[in-house]
Amino acid sequence: MSFNWDYQLVALSILIAVIGSLIAQVIARRKVSKNESKLTALENANRELLASTERETQVMITALRESEERLRMTLQNAPDAVFITEQDGRIVYVNDNVVNLLGYERPDLYKMTVYELVPEDWRERYREVGQHIVSDQVRHVMEIRLIARDGKLIPMELNAALLPNGRVYGSCRDIRDRKSAERALHDSRKQLQMFMDSIAEGMYGVDTEGRCTFVNTALLRILGYEKEEDLLGKNMHEIIHYAHADGSPYPSRDCLAYQAYIRDEATHSDDEVFWRKDGTPVAVEYWSQPMHKGNQAVGAVVTFLDISERKQGEVALQESVSFSDSLLQTMPVPVFHKDTEGRYTGCNTAFAEFIGKDKADIILCIYAGDIERRKIRADFGITYDVDALKLIDDLKERGLTVKAV
16 A cells, blocks of 8 residues: 555656646747747847838938039039138049139149149148138138139139038139229229319218218318328318307308208308318318219218418408598599499499489499480380480589590
């Protein structure tokens, strides 16, 4: 019985072991099956990821190629001469404009540095500019000259900047036409300045703020200035026209020269003064003409004459006339004078008393004989109240001599 029991226990143990082994195998198979499923899913996901990545890569490559083509076409069709260089100046790309402008073959340019295309005496300066572009990473604009294959120097405007890949981009614009226009403008301004400096009148221009834009030599001489820089950009009214002849303030709002571009009409004055640099006044006659750009007044041009001598002459003449008139009025002999039309233009007190009229009633009147009176009345419709012939006879009867002057 004991043997049988032991045998049964052994058999049971073996059975349990077999069952456990079977269970373990089942579990293992299930795990393997599950892992295989996961692995299969992972492989499928990986294949999908690779396929997706490949598709995206192809899209990116296509987009990159299209972008490169657009960039190439943009650079190729740019109106400027385009260079791309390494930081040491070695040329890695040029567009057709560079080839056509300079006359070099493209392979020859790729063997050169950009510094070989500039004048030798400027190369060090251009190297410094290149270093600034790389170190400061800022866009740089400057005028340069490039040497063509035939040795001609071509003026260009360089616009250079550092690219994200570390290379240097430079576009050069041909400015020969602009330089020619600038020279023509300079020559035109020089001729205009020569013309202004050749005239005797002082001349200056102002903008709508009253600031001086130009002056000529005559103005500097008349007003005592040495150079135009003393006046350019400054308010001319505040410098030369700030007061009347008596020293009282002259507001710019009342200034006729100022009013020319405010009212957009020409103005003139001959009874004002400009003030010299030393603070003394000079009598002037001036004309102010508005300047236009299109239909808009943008300032004025003022020309003026120093009329100090003329004013002095007018004063002297007035004094002489006053003296002569005073002398004439004190003479006891009747005196008168006429113009070529027979009109009395003046007389003394003795003459007015002699004919019994006020001098105001005599001036500009015409006295003629009967025949002359009738003829003039018929021709012109003018009547006269005194017979000149009778007047002369009366003077002769009194023993006076009548003399025509």
